[in-house]
Amino acid sequence: MKNTILPLNCLALACGGLAWAGEAPLAPAPLPETPVAESPASWCDALQTVGKTPSDWLNPLVQDFSVFGRFQFQTAWIDGTDADGDDFNDSYNEFRRVRVGAKGKFLNYFDFKGNINLVSDGRPSGDDLDWGYEGFDEALLGVDLAKAFGLGMDSLHLSYGRHKFAISHEANESSKKIITVERSAISNKIYGALRPTGVKLAGSQGPWDMLLGVYSTEPEDEFVAGWEEALVYQASLGYQVSDDFSVLVDFVYNDSDAEDDSLWGYQWATSVSAVYESGPWGLVTDFIYGDNGSSGMGQNNPDRQDDFWGVVIMPHYWLLEDRLQAVARYQYAGSSADEGIRVNSRYLRRNDDTDAAINGGRGDEHHSIYGGLNYYLCDHNAKIMAGVEYDDLSTPAGDVDALTLWLAFRSYF
Template sequence: MTLQMNRNSILRRLAITAVTIPAFLSFADAGEYGKAVIDDKSPISSSPWSICSLFDYSTLYEGDGLIKEVALTGRYHGQYISQTEEEGGASNGFHNWQHRRARLGFDVEFAGNLTFVSSINISDGSGSSFGLTRGVFFDDWDELFVKWEPSDDVYVLVGKTKQKITMENMESSKRILTVERSQIVNEVIASDYPWGALVGFNLFGIDQEVGFWLTGGEVDSTGERWKFPSPDGRGGFTYRGNLPVSDATQLYFGYQFTNNASGFANGSGNADSDHGSQYEHVAHIGTKSEWGKLGLITDVIAASNRESSGPIAAGNDTWGFVVLPYYNVTDKLQFVAKYAYMDEGRQQRYQRYFVRQYLDGYHTFYAGFNYYICGQKLKLMGGYEYATVNEFTTGADIDSSSWVFAVRSYW
């Protein structure tokens, strides 16, 4: 009897839940009928099921009222690196699987061209080289913002998001063509997204964006890394734009200012965490060209007034460039090559697994293939990078070879 009563109680609760959730969503839709969606891309399809069909299930709800759509978002980026390094006759290296990125979030589209975006980093607190093995589930916010697009040419964004300066950094990690961005890019960009307000617009045929930023963040009372914006931090400014210069080529340019007192302070100010670049000024000019199956990305980057770190004094400058050709062998297979140079700075991935050294004259050569199983939503990447550089203080030669294999997925 007790078992039967418990079963009936469970069934009643499930029935109430099944009725309540659609009713709530319909109420939130301001009287319009909403519908739960199982396959948001092709509810009725004659094509056979494949692993790529899994990515059609990310939309949780669609409606015609206040709430237009609710979607589950996320990404997983894992990579295996096998590296050897020679420095002054001594050899070292590592062979390691890295949980490079793991994120979950929700996108909510409202009426009136208003979108809410949230994304959290999932980590164990020990860094992306290990990850997903211990510690808290919520590491910190990746992005958290509201975006309003009143027209095709204008948008306003407020919240935590990326400063899209340099060619490789303006592209999402979901779609970059090499496993890691270039060393000069990782040297000059902010290591964490700041909080800010952006306005995008088209003027004189140029797509432009102006941003104002807070580069200090606060943790909560328990010490968790929420990194909410802090009035005790410093600030920054960005401007970027792009325009076509021919049928095949788009020109990009950008400038980033971080108030670091000419390198004698950092963006955190008196706040708990720093969300700004280590350089006061960063500027770049780049191009993206496509001629049929062949493409080319170029970028020239300059930065000045670095924060002091190790043997690098406050106010130090650097510069570099990136040349990245690619060729689409088939619809799914792509060949990518890259040469990048950085004048001075700290050691970056792939070479930074051990103690991050300070370097001078950083040359890297990369070649690899990308295989698009489900387009950008599921792809395999593999390549080889050779790096040669001098140690900043002693001038000792450092040469490294890195084989890298990666899986990239998002939904």
């Protein structure tokens, strides 16, 4: 009997041990989470967001408010041969643009924009470098018509004041984002960096964009001009063909006569531009045609009348995505008049002040080839631009050839 009880007791103890061993062990108490410190905002983030007002600072009267500005400095070295066969060379440093301004939206439908120039660097022309208020660049009041009247359009905006006048792709692209140090000469001829007073209606619907503008030709260096002179009319139509391809057609007509002051130095001009971007590649083309006008509109020099035309071809390629970009540009400009076209004032024309025989930069045919690299420190908000440009100008007295080396820093917030 004793022999039977002992094995049973052993079996019971063994089963109890197995049961205890099969239970899940107690989990250790979780450690308190250590907060992960957020990485500090970079200088690039700060540059791209400074000036913007947080939304919780605004109120029902003011829907948006921000301040903005840009700083642009450049240097250039030029070496060439004038129409007499004599060599010339020079170098230049220039604060190209320094501006500050503010813009905002108020009362749900209205908006404003104003910015001023803070530098006038006349050193490339032998004048002084002056800092301080130098007049308004733009001064605008606008209304969102699409929102105010529920028109069912993607956008329809009416503005009045001192506008940036723009015709051709290069001029429509802000100086903050152009990819060559200077725009082409044919683009600058019809653009002129003009800031006329006028009324502008801009709208969009689907792939279509349109613009209608009426401007006063009255010159005004500082603020909004009057309407005592003639009028200029502008019409633009753009179409987004695909995600990669867009086209833009611009037309402007100057209705001034010989008795009127006019900001525009030609009677009419048109531009047809196309932009293609796919992956690292991009291509801009621009075809320009216009009429310099006659004595009836104040162009009394017959050598500067008649038609003018030009083409711009500008490919670009990302060598390092969003960091290093290669750019090339070919420009041709011609005219049926001996002095119907003109090279840029920066900086070939500056040598006219040093007794170089370049005919004030005027001629009947101009070829220009530009090649450059852009290094983006913080997108277009901070970039370094380097380039080399060759110009060949045919003047009544002979050919002018020049090579210009460029180095520039561009920044904005």
